[in-house]
Amino acid sequence: MSQTAWWASESLWRKSAIWVTGVSFIFLIYLTFDTLPYIKAGGTNVPGFSVINKRIDYQYNEAKHRYLPVIGQDEPLFGKMLTEAEAEALVSKGKLTTQAKNCMECHTLLGNGAYYAPDLTKAWLDPAWGSKETREADMVAFLMNPTDKLHNSIGRRMPNLGITEEEAKATVAFLKWMSAINTMGFPHNFKPLDQSDAPAAVPAATAPAAAAQP
Ligand code: HEC
Numbered sequence: 001m002s003q004t005a006w007w008a009s010e011s012l013w014r015k016s017a018i019w020v021t022g023v024s025f026i027f028l029i030y031l032t033f034d035t036l037p038y039i040k041a042g043g044t045n046v047p048g049f050s051v052i053n054k055r056i057d058y059q060y061n062e063a064k065h066r067y068l069p070v071i072g073q074d075e076p077l078f079g080k081m082l083t084e085a086e087a088e089a090l091v092s093k094g095k096l097t098t099q100a101k102n103c104m105e106c107h108t109l110l111g112n113g114a115y116y117a118p119d120l121t122k123a124w125l126d127p128a129w130g131s132k133e134t135r136e137a138d139m140v141a142f143l144m145n146p147t148d149k150l151h152n153s154i155g156r157r158m159p160n161l162g163i164t165e166e167e168a169k170a171t172v173a174f175l176k177w178m179s180a181i182n183t184m185g186f187p188h189n190f191k192p193l194d195q196s197d198a199p200a201a202v203p204a205a206t207a208p209a210a211a212a213q214p
Contacts, residue, residue, distance in 0.1 A: 041088075045182040049087035052077045052173050056180045058125050058192040066185030067192075077173055078136060087173070094174025097167045106158070109178065111186060117156060124172075124179035125192035132195045136172060143168040 006012065042048035047069075055072035076082070082090065098104070104113030107120045118126075129135040142148075144165060146158035163171070 047071065047177070047180045048084055049091045049177055050082060050084045051180045052087050052091065052176045053081050054180075055195060056124065056176060057195055058122065058179070058190070067190065068185070069180045069182055071180060075132075077176055078169060087177075090170050090173040091177045093167070094170035094172070094177075097163065097171045098174060101161045101163065110181070110183060117158065118154070119187050120175060120178070121181075121183060121187060122179050122190050122192065124176045125190075127191065127193045129193060132193060135193070139172045139175070140165065140168040143171055 036043070038044045039046060051071060053074060053076045055075040057070040057072055058067050059070045060066070061068045074081070098109065103109070103120065106114050106117040108115065109120050111119065111121070124135075124139075129138050142158075143161075143163050145160060147160065
C-alpha cells in the first residue's frame with residue numbers, strides 16, 4: 001500500500017487553510033483599528049468639524065513634496081463661530097444633502113463618484129470663486145441656482161437641483177470641512193484660491209515671479 005507524501009496529505013492542507021484564514025482575519029481586524037485614528041474626524045488626517053471656524057489653506061510642503069491643508073486663523077463660516085457639536089450637525093446635514101441629491105452622480109468626492117463634473121474635494125478652495133470675501137455667498141447662490149456657467153472649460157452646466165438655502169449653507173460647510181482633509185496631495189496640480197490678507201497689488205514678498213512681470 002503506497003504511503004502519501006507529507007506534502008500531499010489532506011490534513012496538512014486543511015490545517016494550512018485554517019491557519020492562513022485565521023491569521024489573515026486577525027491581521028485585518030488589527031489593520032482596521034490601526035486605520036481608525038487616521039480616518040475619523042478629529043484624527044490625524046481628518047480634522048474635527050469645528051475646523052470650519054478656521055481659515056483653511058492649501059500649501060506646498062517642501063519636506064513632503066506635496067500640497068497639504070494648512071489650518072490658519074479664525075475665519076468662521078457665515079460669520080458665526082460654532083461649537084464642535086453645532087459644526088458636526090451642520091456638516092452632517094451638508095453630507096446628507098450631497099447624498100440625497102446624489103452629487104456623486106456627476107461629481108467625485110475624495111475621488112469617488114462620476115467624472116462628468118469637477119472633483120469637489122477642494123471645491124471650497126477653487127480660485128473660480130474669485131475672492132475669499134465673496135466665496136461663501138457665491139457658493140450658496142451657485143448651489144441654489146447653478147444656471148450661470150461657473151468657470152471651467154468643460155462645457156457642461158450643473159442643473160438646478162432644488163436645493164434650499166439651508167441645505168446649500170450646510171453643503172458649503174461640508175465642502176469647507178472636506179477641503180481640510182489631508183488627501184496626500186489629491187487632487188494633483190490643484191492651485192488654491194489666494195487667501196492671503198495682503199492686498200493683491202503687492203505680491204512681491206510672496207511671489208517674486210509675479211513681481212518680475214512688467
Ligand atoms: C447632473 C450633474 C450634476 C449633479 C447631480 C451635480 N452637479 Fe455640481 N456641477 C455639475 C457641473 C457640470 C459643474 C460645472 C459647472 C460649471 O463650471 O459651470 C458643477 C459644478 C459644481 C461646483 C463648482 C465646482 C468647482 O470646481 O468649484 C460645485 C461646488 C458643485 N457643482 C456642487 C454640487 C453639489 C453639492 C451637488 C449635489 C447637491 C452637485 N454639484 C450635483 C454637474 C452636477
